Amino acid sequence: MTAVPALSVPALSVEDLSVEFRTRSGVVKVLEHVCFSVDKGETVALVGESGSGKSVTAFAVMGILDAAGKVTSGRAMFGGADLLALSEHDLAEQRGRELSMIFQNPRTALNPIRRVGRQIADVLVRHGGATRNDAPRAAIEMLKKVRIPDPERRAEAYPFELSGGMCQRIMIAIALACRPALLIADEPTTGLDVTTQAVIMDLIGELAGEAGMATIFITHDLALAAEYCDRIVVMHAGHIVEAAPGRDLFAYARHPYSAKLLAATPGETVSLEQMASIPGGLPDLRRADLPACRYSGRCERRLDQCAQPLPQRTVGERHVIACWNPL
Amino acid sequence: MTEAVAPGPLLDIAELAKRFTVGSKQSLLARATSFRKPVAPLPQLYAVDEVSFTIGRGETVGLVGESGCGKSTLVRLINRLLDPTSGSIRLGGAELADFKARNFAANPHRARIQMVFQDASDSLNPRYTAADAIADPIRRLKKMSGPDLAARVEKLADMTGLPRELLSRFPHQLSGGQKARVGIARAIAVEPELLILDEPTAALDVSVQVVILQLLQQLKRELGMSYLFVSHDLNVVRLLCDRVLVMYLGKVVEQGPAAEVFADPKHPYTKALISAIPQAEPEQRVGRLRLGGEPRSPIDPDPRVCRFYGRCPKGTPRCAEDMPLLRPAGLARQVACHFA
Ligand SMILES: Nc1ncnc2c1ncn2[C@@H]1O[C@H](COP(=O)(O)OP(=O)(O)OP(=O)(O)O)[C@@H](O)[C@H]1O
Ligand SMILES: Nc1ncnc2c1ncn2[C@@H]1O[C@H](COP(=O)(O)OP(=O)(O)O)[C@@H](O)[C@H]1O
Ligand code: SF4
Ligand SMILES: [Mg+2]
Ligand SMILES: [Mg+2]
Numbered sequence: 001m002t003a004v005p006a007l008s009v010p011a012l013s014v015e016d017l018s019v020e021f022r023t024r025s026g027v028v029k030v031l032e033h034v035c036f037s038v039d040k041g042e043t044v045a046l047v048g049e050s051g052s053g054k055s056v057t058a059f060a061v062m063g064i065l066d067a068a069g070k071v072t073s074g075r076a077m078f079g080g081a082d083l084l085a086l087s088e089h090d091l092a093e094q095r096g097r098e099l100s101m102i103f104q105n106p107r108t109a110l111n112p113i114r115r116v117g118r119q120i121a122d123v124l125v126r127h128g129g130a131t132r133n134d135a136p137r138a139a140i141e142m143l144k145k146v147r148i149p150d151p152e153r154r155a156e157a158y159p160f161e162l163s164g165g166m167c168q169r170i171m172i173a174i175a176l177a178c179r180p181a182l183l184i185a186d187e188p189t190t191g192l193d194v195t196t197q198a199v200i201m202d203l204i205g206e207l208a209g210e211a212g213m214a215t216i217f218i219t220h221d222l223a224l225a226a227e228y229c230d231r232i233v234v235m236h237a238g239h240i241v242e243a244a245p246g247r248d249l250f251a252y253a254r255h256p257y258s259a260k261l262l263a264a265t266p267g268e269t270v271s272l273e274q275m276a277s278i279p280g281g282l283p284d285l286r287r288a289d290l291p292a293c294r295y296s297g298r299c300e301r302r303l304d305q306c307a308q309p310l311p312q313r314t315v316g317e318r319h320v321i322a323c324w325n326p327l
Numbered sequence: 328m329t330e331a332v333a334p335g336p337l338l339d340i341a342e343l344a345k346r347f348t349v350g351s352k353q354s355l356l357a358r359a360t361s362f363r364k365p366v367a368p369l370p371q372l373y374a375v376d377e378v379s380f381t382i383g384r385g386e387t388v389g390l391v392g393e394s395g396c397g398k399s400t401l402v403r404l405i406n407r408l409l410d411p412t413s414g415s416i417r418l419g420g421a422e423l424a425d426f427k428a429r430n431f432a433a434n435p436h437r438a439r440i441q442m443v444f445q446d447a448s449d450s451l452n453p454r455y456t457a458a459d460a461i462a463d464p465i466r467r468l469k470k471m472s473g474p475d476l477a478a479r480v481e482k483l484a485d486m487t488g489l490p491r492e493l494l495s496r497f498p499h500q501l502s503g504g505q506k507a508r509v510g511i512a513r514a515i516a517v518e519p520e521l522l523i524l525d526e527p528t529a530a531l532d533v534s535v536q537v538v539i540l541q542l543l544q545q546l547k548r549e550l551g552m553s554y555l556f557v558s559h560d561l562n563v564v565r566l567l568c569d570r571v572l573v574m575y576l577g578k579v580v581e582q583g584p585a586a587e588v589f590a591d592p593k594h595p596y597t598k599a600l601i602s603a604i605p606q607a608e609p610e611q612r613v614g615r616l617r618l619g620g621e622p623r624s625p626i627d628p629d630p631r632v633c634r635f636y637g638r639c640p641k642g643t644p645r646c647a648e649d650m651p652l653l654r655p656a657g658l659a660r661q662v663a664c665h666f667a
Pocket of ligand 1: 160161162163164165166191192193347348349372373374393394395396397398399400401625
């Protein structure tokens with residue numbers, strides 16, 4: 001891969017994605033009409049409170065939804081094929097080679113009784129075209145890239161011998177080892193200090209630039225998203241409420257929910273008392289009569305009109321919102 | 328405890344060290360059987376290396392540092408979940424380092440230090456209701472039961488803002504923020520003097536995090552506990568902590584009042600750390616330090632070389648011959664660098 005791929009080619013295009021879960025207490029409408037795209041070489045952040053559907057979006061695209069979950073509408077176009085329509089077998093093939101995911105809980109995703117260097121080497125052999133002979137060398141190279149000190153010797157460690165953040169970096173090394181075309185990273189840097197986090201973000205940026213890797217970056221750190229991602233997509237209760245380039249969102253968040261989310265971010269505030277949490281909670285997604293705007297129960301700007309189906313408004317370059325009474 | 332409050336700091340850590348033996352099982356076996364040859368010592372990983380500091384009564388101390396630098400190990404030593412290789416852990420004058428971690432659960436000092444873990448869901452028993460989880464340490468350590476216990480659990484729920492009707496729920500029926508409240512209620516249930524929090528809000532979203540941090544601040548005021556607060560979120564440390572300790576590869580490299588350290592970091596590592604805080608505004612990223620070079624190995628590190636040497640933008644040949652010690656730098660501050 002030498003030529004830099006042209007930008008603005010969607011690598012992944014998620015269209016009208018809706019997902020439901022069957023539970024004992026009824027059907028939960030977890031995602032509704034979710035639309036977004038990620039260009040080649042682009043990093044798109046998915047932010048929102050926990051429970052807003054970020055992980056489910058990732059799982060649906062990866063084809064690894066829980067058995068109780070069902071895609072009720074939509075497509076996820078990737079390399080000319082709809083990932084949601086691929087057979088289990090074809091998807092498994094692509095998952096290893098072109099799609100890669102970093103899971104939210106690194107310790108449970110690693111094999112506790114296999115040395116971490118071997119675990120990276122395994123992936124390189126299975127999906128990266130490495131031979132059993134050169135895989136260990138390449139694995140150590142990956143450990144070095146995620147800044148594990150003394151990679152030669154630490155490759156011999158078992159997960160329990162590593163710190164939480166080191167396990168997380170092992171997962172990142174595994175996900176990036178095969179230079180995927182699409183990376184989905186679910187809160188990959190939450191357990192990392194900011195200098196190590198910067199190294200990881202630069203590494204993702206490097207692969208995006210060199211190999212045109214597209215990334216969906218799930219996080220609840222808005223400043224991180226704004227600094228390292230090209231665009232931020234804000235989710236609330238299974239809806240996308242706003243999508244914009246990070247700077248624009250910080251300068252002028254238009255959706256009432258995005259604005260509240262920003263106000264809850266520590267940033268430059270001088271005291272804890274100054275910070276405000278977001279009033280209310282997510283609506284019960286089992287309700288049959290969910291309002292058109294799922295934020296309306298918590299919203300200070302609600303109008304009578306807000307009961308009508310939501311408009312999609314374009315308010316700037318690549319800046320869209322779904323709201324009747326934006327800021 | 329009926330004895331008078333001992334003078335001096337609540338927690339006094341002196342030259343505390345933890346080294347792990349690393350290396351493969353085979354080599355251990357080979358060593359055990361090769362009795363004729365002189366045996367080289369097994370490689371030692373210096374997770375916590377001669378660390379000294381104090382925490383005052385009612386003080387909140389933040390512990391920050393690079394991933395893998397030894398924060399969780401230090402916390403587990405203090406909480407007596409892990410036995411130190413050497414050094415002293417004095418709590419209100421009592422030496423805790425000599426007690427074995429294995430037996431510490433039954434130790435009368437157990438109730439004095441409690442811990443809140445990073446992931447409330449991992450640390451709560453899935454078969455315990457919220458009420459059971461909160462009652463458990465009180466029952467074990469304070470031998471309370473019956474209506475007294477029930478009343479105490481309700482009081483703790485009120486104190487931590489957990490609605491009483493949620494007390495009968497199991498962890499999977501609670502949200503992340505509610506589980507965090509249960510974890511805190513459980514930890515303060517036995518009225519500890521020191522509460523250790525290892526990344527307590529890392530799994531929470533910003534909105535819930537605000538509420539939990541405000542709760543911690545309020546509890547500290549009401550109960551006069553001391554906190555040791557481990558976090559990667561430097562903005563949170565700045566807002567919550569009185570003092571901050573900065574660790575790098577097993578060593579404390581800087582410590583001082585949080586406001587001063589953040590406004591004017593002295594150690595080159597602290598400088599790099601603070602300058603790497605993500606910023607939404609590009610203007611605030613100017614002059615940013617990016618660390619190059621290779622981190623030094625924590626395995627059998629050379630005792631003469633500064634642990635930061637090789638990545639340090641300042642590094643000089645002296646740094647490779649003479650390990651800088653933590654020394655006073657201003658009134659309440661200390662830093663371990665020849666040039667700070
Ligand atoms: N049981 C063990 N055996 C060998 N080495 C260990 C063990 N536990 C921890 N270590 C090592 O000790 C060092 C410190 O680990 P620790 O978990 O204290 O780091 P930490 O500062 O909490 O990091 P993080 O921020 O990533 O959680 C690391 O190099 C780790 O690999
Ligand atoms: N297996 C499942 N069964 C039922 N509901 C689920 C399941 N997995 C996720 N959900 C629900 O889907 C919603 C979104 O969850 P998730 O995507 O994990 O949120 P996020 O990643 O944004 O924190 C939540 O209401 C959650 O309870
Ligand atoms: S549509 Fe109405 S209720 Fe929903 S966020 Fe906008 S103003 Fe608030
Ligand atoms: Mg999630
Ligand atoms: Mg840790």
